[in-house]
Amino acid sequence: MEPLIRIRPPGERGREVLRRDAAVISPSVTREYPLVLEKAKGMNLWDVDGNRYLDFTAGIAVMNTGWNHPDVVAAIREQADRLSHGAFMDFCSEPPVQCAEELVGFLPAGLDRVYYANSGAESLEAAMKLARHHSGRNYFIAFHRGFHGRTYGALSLTAGKAIQRRGFGPFLPVVHVPYPDPYRPFGGDPATCGADVVAYIEDTVFRFEVAPDEVAAIVVEPVLGEGGYVVPPPDFLPRLRRLCDEHGILLVADEVQSGCFRTGRFLASTHTGVVPDIVCLGKAIGGGLPFGVTVASSEVMDWPPGSHASTFGGNNLACAASLAVMNLLREEGFGDRVTARGDYLVKRLRELAERHPVIGDVRGLGLMVGMELVRDRSTKEPAPDERGMVLRRAFERGLVLLPAGESVIRASPPLIIGEEDIDTGVGILDRALEDIRGG
Template sequence: MPPKWYWPIDMNEVPKIVVEPPGPRAMEIVKADSTLIMQSFGRWYPLVIRRGYGPVIEDVDGNLYIDFNAGIAVMNVGHSHPRIVEAIKRQAELFTHYSMTDFYYELIVKHASMLRDIVPISGDKRVFYTNSGTESIEGALKISRGHFRNQRPYVIAFLGAFHGRTYGSMALTASKPIQRFGFNPMLPNVIHVPYPYPYRCPFGRDLTEEECGEAVLGYMEDWIFGKLVDPSEVSAIFFEPVQGEGGYVVPPRNFIQGLRKMTDKYGILLVDDEVQSGFGRTGRWFAIEHFGVEPDIITMAKAIAAGLPLGAIVGRAGVMDLPRGSHANTFGGNPVALAAGIEVINIINEEDLLTNAQRVGEYIKRRFMEEMDRTELIGDVRGLGLMIGVELVRNRKTREYASKELEQVLLESFKRGVAVIGAGKSVIRIAPPLNIPMELAERAVDILIDVIRKVDRERVK
């Protein structure tokens, strides 16, 4: 069944460009922003949003775009879903805050019991609420080290990973040098190992996916545990089941399964960062379900509450055992965010958005794969559900990154009414709301492919 359309615009009129973007009102706001806001982040193009309608956004000059970003994998149930709007209003009239780490309210147990039912960890579980992805990672770091009462001071993370920007999570992050540049010293005892990026396997491009997964696991055993640190000193391995910022990289199945075997063998905790890949993004509740593995801890945020700041750490009860007084926060489990979060789970279930994500995701991937026969610029197409990466390369043989071409594709798509950004060095990152109708996905893909062909034709080879 196609997803229900609630919004007061005609889907057939989208995208609609009434003023060439960026329009005059957008430019005024961008100018004011540059004099008021620290510009420590890189925006891709001057999109100034005024309103959202499910999988569509409107800018301040009245242009309508198909949203292939979902506010960076946050708006999984689309913008301004009426059930979310209603839940927020209802809760705002009752109370908007009452510090859950000091007092109690019913929404906490209601939401936590719904989370318990969807999180792929069997047995008894416990939840800790946070306000963001980075705070979920910080908490998971404390839980991992704290669980072993500091007898296992090391943690392992992967090159290409993105886990956040605060000091603990930044120490795990390794997707671009600028994210760490100038901020040393980092949190100590974090060891980075290569990630099995099948298209660019760090152990040789000729390796198959499986061989690449094996090579990384072998490196960890032989070179990290064999030469650098005894595994009994490692508390946790943090990983993304699909690397997000790193380029929407899907690892081989044997790698994730091998990580589970390794962590079981050495008593290390396996921490699954689903901040970007969770909440239906990949067509399952959590991406790890594609690999048939259960982690010990899952971190989440982004899509959990339809844009309200909420995150969570969910883990096996035996692991979530920090002592009283050792970890808390003021805003975690905010009641308005929890009310929205309850509706997010209801909507994904009742509107069957996991099926829509699989169906539309397969279609989008197939279209770009077919296009590889026509356009040299596309080097690789990969993804699960609606977490899709299209990697652009200047040359298929050398796999030279096409970073400049990527920028051109994104800017031109924006001007034609498709809002989409990049990941990694030259990957188009496709992550629309999970309730995007097939017709809109088709229209957006038509535009993107047309733009890629144009950039391919006009580039200097």
């Protein structure tokens, strides 16, 4: 294959598709740069004009086993030839049952009841309804900069960007609190910011906003996703777990982006030994098809027949794809390889930081890595404009990346990435950073 070094605009076909896109697609949908995809394989994307790109996005952390993995494609084709829909809401079929049996095998003991939906947002909606039903309480606590989806319940939990909520209220009763960010620590001390946030919930929220016996659940991303790929201090989730246990509050882990070995373990929450009461999965678990899963214990998932369901939830195609994905994730040493590749990527990006002062912080867990750009390392002023220029220049040179938070570049490549791919991507990033330094 030709080297991934190019600076060229979209071709004629790409420009035509983009023109039609602008004319008929909702303006609420954003485009980071003019990429018009035609096909994908493994670590690579091709646009409609034949240009190849190295992918550091995995389709927003969806294609964890690589684009168009032959085992996943074959499973979808075979299932489509037999039974695609299945109407699992009314009729039983084997793939959804088998998928649930396989999934709980990846999870901590006790998380053994599965509800199927069509997306990560829907899995959060189910979790909210389940938490209210089981607890008999109405309120939720979630975190600033968190993102849980755009449906009404999930959006009520979300507090990442004002534009995502503007004009859509009123929302469900959710109290938002700071997320512990060691780079921008709540309370001022990176070492104690996790404890400081939990103390804020207990000493401030429970005193002045909502009594703990009115809170159904605390909903948390074990690693902050859209809000900036922030890895909280290791004591944060255990402290949150103890707080929930003390007050009879359910702990809901939104693992939609961080799950399926994205961080080196099937669930990011298990890095610190925490077992949530409810787990929400999506994105990678469906192998590229719309899929959402809510998992809880039999004790918590105690709602009666007919109380919640979905026409397409648990459809046979998505379950077949998910089974193929889980079979690949079960390969010996898979999580260890993700951890090793993530460590290597962080190392290479920190080498870039030594040469480019615009890089304020590099952090990550597994292959969920964030590089935060700042205008001044001492003030940590965010650099969103510079971030946009780097993303565009990297794209022009053949590397596809996405933003997160206010000025973070996220790296969430397919988990099959090798060191050579990492070196290629970091080399392109290096040149993109040089481009913006030179104006």
